[in-house]
Amino acid sequence: MNITNQKIEISLAPDLKIGGENIILMLGPCSVESYAQTHAIARLIHQLGLRVIRGGAFKPRTSPDSFQGLGEEGLKILRKVADEFDLLVVSEALGVEQLPLVAEYVDIIQIGSRNMQHYPLLWAVGELDKPILLKRGFMSTVDEWLAAADHIASRGNQKIILCERGIRTFETSTRNTLDTNSIAHLKINSPFPVMGDPSHATGRTDLVIPAARAALAAGADGLLVEIHPKPEEALSDGVQSLNLEQAKDLVVQTTRLAEAMRRGIA
């Protein structure tokens, strides 16, 4: 075991921590598609008083015929708009070979669900001094997920944020099933900050806000939520994206819920 048993608060910026009192909302497109799309989203995030933008540049798509992301161009767009609005960037690295490039542009490195057991990638991010957002494998148990975190920690990096993004069950009315039990369990039994991803957990725009509320009620320290100025035109995951009005509503509702739990939103 390379994991400490003391609760870890991770500093994302000098004035922003995850794992403490504030709940961190990380909003953004599934995929970065253009400067205009990403800029509109970043502007809204800033207006809402939030600090982090998410966006995929290298996309792990189930089908090779689906949009694979803009690659480095996407990272450049993210960095540019984030710097304009003083935001932090979270984006995914798909493989060890692209890690130096991704690390150059982003503040928090996402390891996707399909890569949760990609051990060389876990070891490589374990060597970095950056927060790692480790998504749960959609077929993985909590113990396997914690073992993946342990692989990262074994190389020295304990800045690990766990993200429950839904698991595969027999239920087909939603894309996945949000495992709120695991959020509550990990808050008690692991040292790491825990987030919820209601977008991939449900796969349906109409369920994103209810599932977001459920994740927070279970104790999540943050939410990762897909938003898009025109979800019907999105190149990936439009059916589970909130539009910008719905994103505002998400922030209103989660702020109220956070207050009831004596927490804040950032």
Ligand code: PEP
């Ligand atoms: C994503 O966050 O866009 C994503 C691809 O998520 P996951 O790895 O959970 O499927």
Ligand code: MN
């Ligand atoms: Mn997505």
